[in-house]
Amino acid sequence: MNLQSIKNISFIIIIGVIVLSVVVFISPFTYLDYVLMYFFAFAIFAISWDFLYSYSGQLSLGHAIPFGIGAFTVAILASKYQLNPVIGLFIAPFTASLIGGLIGMTTIRLKPAYQGIALLLFSQVLYWFTLLQFSDEGISFGYRNGLPVLGFNESYFIGILVFIVGSISILLIEHSKIRLKLLAIKQDSFAAYASGINVTFYKIFTLFVSSFFAGLGGGFLALYTFHTDYTIFLVSNDFLPIAMSIVGGTQLLGGVLLGSLLISFLDTILPAYVSLAVTYLIYGILVILVLRIFPEGIKGIIKKIRVT
């Protein structure tokens, strides 16, 4: 992909988000605000997972780790240290990157399936740790001295900014000079080593970068809802970015974003009509159908339409 294509995609993302935001903002359906903000947080989360998987072949079944650490960083700094959550949002990706990266480093020599399981277990350790540490109420920080810490319009604007900066940053990294090295590692790390590529370094690099952006998404979710708790480490949050990527189509930013939009919409609307169990059953069926009929997800469907 050349520079012009990257510029074009970036332009589409910016215009798309602005149009979407304006439509939602003026819409009489106020719940769409929440759907959009939820989408912003989870889209960054999903593309961070996809970057790790599609560009270095590492499988994280515990990506809620950096996502949750980002959220807890914002919440702890705001509630315990009275720090403005916007400043907390700047710090969150770094703590998520550090902790997520360090945890991930212990798994890089494992085969993808075992790496995934190890990370899933780590995420469940954090689930119990945060439940014991912060009880089931978690951390709320919406008001200080009787006033909200952040206005609705501000958080709306921050959401747009987080989404645009996050997605374009990942797009640029994915299409930088290291792209082919990462893809080579994903396809055959043995051959990549034999070709002089420092496989360990690049695997660690992708872990830290992916955790950074997952932390940004998690941090924003906490900032928007003024709250976080142990449920952010639920197994469902480990699997949501995977479902979003598969449904949209892995290794293509646009596809993952479309998958995130669809599942974010379902994830915020469905529970109002059916139980959470049925909601996840629908996701499961959706993922299986996509894998069976269109293994490339929405990306594949669009390709097929273009051909015909």
Added chain:
Amino acid sequence: MLKINSVSKRFQGVIALDHVSLDVNEGKIYGLIGPNGSGKTTLVNCITGFIKANEGSITFGQHELTNLKPHEIVKKGIVRTFQNTRVFNDLTVEENLVAVRSDLTGSLRLIELLDAFDLNSVKGVKASSLSYGQKKMLEIARALALEPAIILLDEPLAGLDVQMISKLSSQIKYINKSFNKTLLIVEHNLDELMSLADYVFVMNNGVKTAEGEPSIIRNSKIVQDVYFGR
């Protein structure tokens, strides 16, 4: 140039290499022969850092290679190919080369490499779509793209038809002469290897049993006993 000094490797008590020593000098083509399980590939793995030797040392010029990682050994100038071809299947031919040397993008050197290995017409094709022979060519071109001093080829002629063997043999000679590269070739096709190599090492049961020029090796009784079972 490359000095392997009394290298031993054991796998849970099984001796794969037993105090193997050999010297590789600049600009020549070396052959490494021996029956299956004689330790040839283990030696290549030790030289390239994929396996750590239990004893002995491997030096390349002034550099001690014994404890270096594979990618660090590549940086020192030693590159290998594999017995079963390992190209990056989902990348195009051109991308396979650029992946290991990003500065090749759009360069004259890239065109030279593609031309030298008859890959220019398929440069935009995914490696998975290439024939087995083309994959072998691509793997060697990728090794050459790294501009090494020594290339270790692990059974480059295995699984190729007569026409392709002849073509690849010519390429190996071409690499040696035109690019002034030293080559160490592990090969079972003795006739072809004897015509290619300037010097041959023979291994059996993890021990180097003979070495010399092809004409001497071909007629050596020890070699015929261990290799041809006569």
